[in-house]
Amino acid sequence: MTLASTSRTLLRTAVAATLALALAGCATGAGTRSADATEEVNDPLEVPNRFIFAVNEAADVAIIRPAAEVYRAAFPDPVRSSVQNILRNLLAPLTIANELLQGDMQGAQLATGRFMTNTILGLGGVLDVATEAGIPYTYEDFGQTLAVWGVGEGPYIVLPLLGRSNLRDATGLAVDSAADPFRLWASGTGNTAAPYVRGSAAAVDHRSRILTEVDDLRRNSLDFYATARSLYRQQRAAEISDGKTAASTPEFPDFDTPATVPAR
Amino acid sequence: MLTRRSFLSSCAALLAFGSWALHPSFAQTADKGAAAFIEKLGNEAINAFSDKGTPRAQATSRFRDLLYQGFDVPYIGRWVLGRYWNQATPEQQQEYLQLFERMIVNTYADRFVEYSGETFRITGSRPEGESDTMVTTQIVRPSGGPPVAVDWRVRKRDNGYKIIDVVVEGVSMGVTQRQEFASVIQSNGGRIEGLLQALRQRTARPG
Numbered sequence: 260m261t262l263a264s265t266s267r268t269l270l271r272t273a274v275a276a277t278l279a280l281a282l283a284g285c286a287t288g289a290g291t292r293s294a295d296a297t298e299e300v301n302d303p304l305e306v307p308n309r310f311i312f313a314v315n316e317a318a319d320v321a322i323i324r325p326a327a328e329v330y331r332a333a334f335p336d337p338v339r340s341s342v343q344n345i346l347r348n349l350l351a352p353l354t355i356a357n358e359l360l361q362g363d364m365q366g367a368q369l370a371t372g373r374f375m376t377n378t379i380l381g382l383g384g385v386l387d388v389a390t391e392a393g394i395p396y397t398y399e400d401f402g403q404t405l406a407v408w409g410v411g412e413g414p415y416i417v418l419p420l421l422g423r424s425n426l427r428d429a430t431g432l433a434v435d436s437a438a439d440p441f442r443l444w445a446s447g448t449g450n451t452a453a454p455y456v457r458g459s460a461a462a463v464d465h466r467s468r469i470l471t472e473v474d475d476l477r478r479n480s481l482d483f484y485a486t487a488r489s490l491y492r493q494q495r496a497a498e499i500s501d502g503k504t505a506a507s508t509p510e511f512p513d514f515d516t517p518a519t520v521p522a523r
Numbered sequence: 524m525l526t527r528r529s530f531l532s533s534c535a536a537l538l539a540f541g542s543w544a545l546h547p548s549f550a551q552t553a554d555k556g557a558a559a560f561i562e563k564l565g566n567e568a569i570n571a572f573s574d575k576g577t578p579r580a581q582a583t584s585r586f587r588d589l590l591y592q593g594f595d596v597p598y599i600g601r602w603v604l605g606r607y608w609n610q611a612t613p614e615q616q617q618e619y620l621q622l623f624e625r626m627i628v629n630t631y632a633d634r635f636v637e638y639s640g641e642t643f644r645i646t647g648s649r650p651e652g653e654s655d656t657m658v659t660t661q662i663v664r665p666s667g668g669p670p671v672a673v674d675w676r677v678r679k680r681d682n683g684y685k686i687i688d689v690v691v692e693g694v695s696m697g698v699t700q701r702q703e704f705a706s707v708i709q710s711n712g713g714r715i716e717g718l719l720q721a722l723r724q725r726t727a728r729p730g
């Protein structure tokens with residue numbers, strides 16, 4: 260891919276992003292606001308979302324979960340750690356860029372230090388030397404950057420295969436993948452399959468780390484779609500605030516009438 | 524001229540200030556009793572479930588005891604139902620609380636009974652809301668991997684303390700449950716009976 264066509268792609272994505280966010284702004288403004296923030300779900304597309312969620316679930320049960328189980332059983336822990344390290348290191352340039360865009364200079368510095376350390380001393384990202392040295396892994400994406408810039412999350416969206424998202428984060432994902440150096444390198448050198456290989460590896464690696472958790476949730480949920488939606492929104496909020504105190508803690512009022520203790 | 528002693532003492536002052544600035548929560552009044560309460564409860568839980576020879580029924584009843592000792596279960600149940608609590612009849616409220624408790628025991632008892640050597644460490648506490656204390660802990664898994672940040676929202680009650688919410692890596696269990704229950708009620712045309720029906724089915728099957 261030439262430089263000109265790369266910048267055209269970036270420009271197109273940026274224009275699409277701006278349009279999408281303008282729509283998001285309208286959607287948030289027009290959305291009905293419940294008095295109780297913890298019951299607000301902003302999911303006007305719930306019916307199609309539930310359909311795509313069900314399709315994704317089927318794909319997970321039929322393909323992704325079995326693949327993750329095989330992967331976990333076939334490879335010892337150190338190998339799987341290395342795979343995770345490589346995948347994370349490939350995304351490090353995006354984290355650095357987004358730290359800079361968020362104005363987090365310290366975060367950018369640490370992420371750059373991590374990237375250099377792991378690429379050079381960690382044999383191209385195979386070993387996570389930086390964590391050993393006390394620079395913990397962080398993950399930033401353009402969706403988080405938009406949130407730091409004050410963009411609201413917009414309606415909740417379940418994307419085919421990619422899973423849970425919202426208008427802001429889906430926009431962020433489009434911008435991130437357009438700017439992703441690995442993808443640019445792959446298309447520039449004709450390795451068109453490489454991004455898909457990496458994507459599949461990342462999906463299986465991630466899935467293999469949450470096998471029991473997802474099984475538990477599926478088994479214990481009355482409405483798995485609603486649980487997954489709630490978890491996504493809370494996890495994103497925690498990622499955006501970088502693990503600092505939650506942006507909006509719910510109210511826990513003292514109830515006037517004490518609830519009776521149920522019979523045992 | 525800066526003498527050696529004054530240099531050292533200014534270093535000490537700087538360090539003291541530095542650590543104060545890093546931990547501003549200590550400047551506020553975080554309830555120390557709350558952290559001690561979590562510490563004690565955590566140790567009791569580890570003691571209760573470390574012995575793998577305990578029969579399952581006995582371990583489950585231990586879990587229930589610890590649950591009531593540590594958590595304000597009726598308060599959490601009522602909070603989780605949100606605005607629908609007031610729309611429920613007293614009979615529905617009563618049945619809901621019973622089903623809620625059974626669901627909690629079913630969901631979490633196994634996880635405690637299958638305790639496999641996790642340890643916890645209290646990392647701090649800070650005031651939360653008007654009268655609560657958030658006790659922050661890290662759970663370390665024996666299998667390795669990064670520790671899990673678990674925060675316990677503790678409220679002072681007449682006879683000690685009770686947990687009213689648990690926040691795992693920024694995810695509130697109370698909020699998650701509340702949004703799920705609200706969704707179940709809404710997809711049943713706003714009727715609480717729909718949730719009760721789902722809870723009855725869910726708690727009827729074992730574990």
